[in-house]
Amino acid sequence: MRDLRDKYIALIAxxxxxxxxxxLRVQAVGKKGEVSLQMRALGKMTPEERQVAGPALxxxxxxxxxxLSAKKAAMADAALDERLRTEWLDVTLxxxxxxxxxxxxxxxxxxxxxxxxxxxGFAVAEGPQIESDWYNxxxxxxxxxxxxxxxxxxxxxxxxxxxxxxxxxxRTHTSPVQIRTMQAEGAPLRVIAPGRVxxxxxxxxxxxxxxxxxxxxxxxxxxxxxxxxxxxEFVKAFFEVEDVELRFRASHFPFTEPSAEVDIRCxxxxxxxxxxxxxxxxxxxGSGMVHPKVLEAGNINPDEWQGFAFGVGIDRIAMxxxxxxxxxxxxDSDLRWLRHYGFAGLDVPTLxxxxxx
Ligand code: PHE
Numbered sequence: 577m578r579d580l581r582d583k584y585i586a587l588i589a590x591x592x593x594x595x596x597x598x599x600l601r602v603q604a605v606g607k608k609g610e611v612s613l614q615m616r617a618l619g620k621m622t623p624e625e626r627q628v629a630g631p632a633l634x635x636x637x638x639x640x641x642x643x644l645s646a647k648k649a650a651m652a653d654a655a656l657d658e659r660l661r662t663e664w665l666d667v668t669l670x671x672x673x674x675x676x677x678x679x680x681x682x683x684x685x686x687x688x689x690x691x692x693x694x695x696x697g698f699a700v701a702e703g704p705q706i707e708s709d710w711y712n713x714x715x716x717x718x719x720x721x722x723x724x725x726x727x728x729x730x731x732x733x734x735x736x737x738x739x740x741x742x743x744x745x746x747r748t749h750t751s752p753v754q755i756r757t758m759q760a761e762g763a764p765l766r767v768i769a770p771g772r773v774x775x776x777x778x779x780x781x782x783x784x785x786x787x788x789x790x791x792x793x794x795x796x797x798x799x800x801x802x803x804x805x806x807x808x809e810f811v812k813a814f815f816e817v818e819d820v821e822l823r824f825r826a827s828h829f830p831f832t833e834p835s836a837e838v839d840i841r842c843x844x845x846x847x848x849x850x851x852x853x854x855x856x857x858x859x860x861x862g863s864g865m866v867h868p869k870v871l872e873a874g875n876i877n878p879d880e881w882q883g884f885a886f887g888v889g890i891d892r893i894a895m896x897x898x899x900x901x902x903x904x905x906x907x908d909s910d911l912r913w914l915r916h917y918g919f920a921g922l923d924v925p926t927l928x929x930x931x932x933x
Contacts, residue, residue: 678918758874832864
């Protein structure tokens with residue numbers, strides 16, 4: 577019995593695979609296995625012999641069975657280890673983007689703008705695209721008879737026949753987000769609000785839906801100088817140039833006082849646009865010091881707080897930076913255009929990694 581034990585324990589230890597293990601099980605403790613045959617022989621023994629041999633055979637059977645299952649478990653562990661070793665994958669390796677899809681220039685530019693202002697401490701705010709006329713106009717110091725309402729080519733929604741409340745509008749600018757953020761967060765405040773806006777207009781530089789990014793900074797002693805510095809930093813970072821010349825032109829918006837429009841020096845020579853050189857100017861944003869009435873509409877005390885605001889045309893600066901001549905193409909969903917002007921999905925714009933590698 578000792579020999580039988582040693583034989584099977586050794587064979588089990590050396591078994592190379594599960595099939596061999598199963599053969600060994602059948603040979604040793606299967607119905608016609610060696611141990612079973614010996615158990616059958618118990619009947620022919622004297623009761624005294626049987627009392628010794630019986631428990632010994634049972635113990636042998638148990639020992640072989642547990643050696644079999646221990647070996648089986650060890651094999652499974654080894655198989656798993658091997659799988660883990662061969663299927664190992666370095667998730668920190670940079671991806672290999674296929675040219676299956678690209679990031680739209682508008683998304684890219686929105687991310688770039690967000691990265692730049694985030695670095696200056698601006699958080700991102702949002703508001704609805706279908707807006708009440710109070711947020712889009714009244715709260716921004718544009719009363720109902722004000723000519724600015726007509727100038728903005730507003731899209732109005734329709735109310736029910738016996739509903740005489742003023743209709744909602746598709747927001748004509750991101751400025752209503754100023755009011756919503758002031759109301760929600762109070763002062764001090766530093767946010768940008770990128771998003772879609774709508775105006776009934778269509779030509780090479782206008783589409784009925786386009787994008788703006790609003791900026792709003794409110795604090796105790798904010799001035800036009802802060803505004804100018806922020807915008808200059810922004811434009812330099814965005815166009816990735818050391819020097820850009822900006823022109824602040826006195827202007828008028830009902831919601832800012834004083835107001836300024838900002839142009840950027842450029843040239844159109846040979847039909848291609850160059851930033852920072854030449855004799856042309858291109859308007860890229862409107863800005864100014866937040867009007868006291870606008871602060872009031874946002875529940876902020878104008879005797880205590882002041883701030884600046886600006887609104888940049890995202891599509892405009894995208895056209896400028898990436899040399900895209902026709903705004904309408906942005907929204908045609910032409911795959912050839914998207915592949916040409918699109919950006920690789922994994923190049924997230926950051927200030928340290930480069931905005932538009
Ligand atoms: N809302 C203005 C526009 O759409 C831009 C602007 C925003 C001007 C904030 C001043 C301050 O033209």
